[in-house]
Amino acid sequence: MMTFQKPSIPADCVRCSRRADCLLGQHLPDEQGDCAGVVQRQLRYDAGDVLFRRATTFRSLFVVCEGAVKTQRVTAAGDLVVTGFCLPGDIVGFEALGSAEHDYDAVATAASRVVRFDVARLLETCSDKPTLYGWVIGRIGHLLRRKDVDQTWAKGLPTDERILRFFLDLHERMRPDAAERSIEGELPMRKQDIAHYLNITPETLSRNLTVLRRKQLLLIKRSRYALPNVEQARLITQL
Amino acid sequence: MMTFQKPSIPADCVRCSRRADCLLGQHLPDEQGDCAGVVQRQLRYDAGDVLFRRATTFRSLFVVCEGAVKTQRVTAAGDLVVTGFCLPGDIVGFEALGSAEHDYDAVATAASRVVRFDVARLLETCSDKPTLYGWVIGRIGHLLRRKDVDQTWAKGLPTDERILRFFLDLHERMRPDAAERSIEGELPMRKQDIAHYLNITPETLSRNLTVLRRKQLLLIKRSRYALPNVEQARLITQL
DNA sequence: CGCCTCATTGATCGTTGTCAAGCCGGGTGG
DNA sequence: CCACCCGGCTTGACAACGATCAATGAGGCG
DSSP, rough: EEEEOOSSGGGGGGOOTTTTGSGGSOOOOTTTTTTTEEEEEEEEOOOOOOEOOOBBBEEEEEEEHHHHHHHEEEEETTTTTEEEEOOOTTTEEEGTTTSBBOSSSSEEEEEEEEEEEEHHHHHHHHHHHHHHHHHHHHHHHHHHHHHHHHHHHHHHHHHHHHHHHHHHHHHHHTTTOSSOOOOEEOOOOOOHHHHHHHSSSSSHHHHHHHHHHHHTTTTEEEEEEEHHHHHHHHHHHOO | OOOEOOOSSOGGGGOOOGGGGGGGGGSSOTTSSTTTEEEEEEEOTTTTTTEOOHHHHOOOEEEEEOOOEEEEOOOOOOOOOEEEEOTOEEEOOOTTTTTTBBOSSEEEESEEEEEEEEEEHHHHHHHOOOHHHHHHHHHHHHHHHHHHHHHHHHHSHHHHHHHHHHHHHHHHHHTTTTSSOOEEEEEOOOHHHHHHTTTTTHHHHHHHHHHHHHHTSSSSEEEEEETTTTTHHHHOOOO
């Protein structure tokens, strides 16, 4: 279950690889600053814990520091649809901007560390600080582009290449600093979640993974992945 | 081909049904105002005309006043993927926020009237005008939510219901003021574009349309659509 | 009138979903 | 320490749906 930490910007930020793009790396008001209350709390979640649910009031944004968070809905027919994954450096909840409520569930898919922010105060602060304002606009643009491009891949690539693309993206988002060689890592979500995100069944995912393994493009062992041939993989799945 | 009009906010705005949500309906700087140059030009396009192309510099946003604009990419394999339609009141180009270039093509799908804006000046103006700032945030949130929900439908509904959902959305976005009875209108794009957006072939679209016609849920005649049973249609495709 | 594009319809093939069974690994308790 | 159990993952067989290929039909426009 979720546990509380003392409210503060995590000390670990200094050695975080996503610092450059992260809200916590910006010139931010903190408890001692001129906008006390923007940063609210650091929280810890286990896989399966809920950050917020659909149709609850929208007051906070969440910065992921460690782990991963999925955003999902349940359709009228009862199907679970995962619309995205938030990895370290990402912000959860942006889609509720200008609305009073969240319109999806946010659920941790791995043990995660997260910092909660007050939206209203963040936006207020933007009026005073052009740098922060520009950063927010930049992040929103980034998110819009990601959603748009994801859509393109979802529609334009055959299933196996879409899967490959997913793991390439995952790797690039989790290790933006990594050298070209270090092409492996830990999966911060279950295969079931990936299948729900790619809109395929776990069976189809499994079958395609064996295909990709045979082609020596993607190796999955338990919760670890490896990309033995990144160059070729990128070539296949680029826009 | 595209033709120029004298630069000004269109006079027709006063009788536009989307005025409440439209940028042009906001308290906007104009040529006589304190931020001359934000509104650049009113433009006219025919179906097939290009507003901007992928990888060209991002300087302007476009407000659609009449007609429709599709946003699309061509994959490495040569497939055309339509990622969205912009209808009257919508803004084209938001996805490039925080980037130097557009990352998709924007193409008119019908005879359209469009107003071009300077992005930099618009964002500058936001710093001074909290109302406008709030409006921009609201529109961005709206766009994010739409993309997210569209994704949910794309993944969670069977093909025929997805098609029905598309026409329901289209109708609600084109005639937000319309009474429940007036459940018909003109298609501002070709079926081919719709198929590309829904990620199906024109053949599959056609087949499903006959199914929906038999079920008395959706009637298509040439470029006109009608929804004889909106209630039931909404029931089927709601979240 | 005839061309040209787009839309429809039909037949066939391939991929994915579905259902069912077996497998593997982690965790629990003896 | 080992046996068991359980959830998630994998694999197989079959059915269903959409893509593909091909042919026909319907408007729009010169």
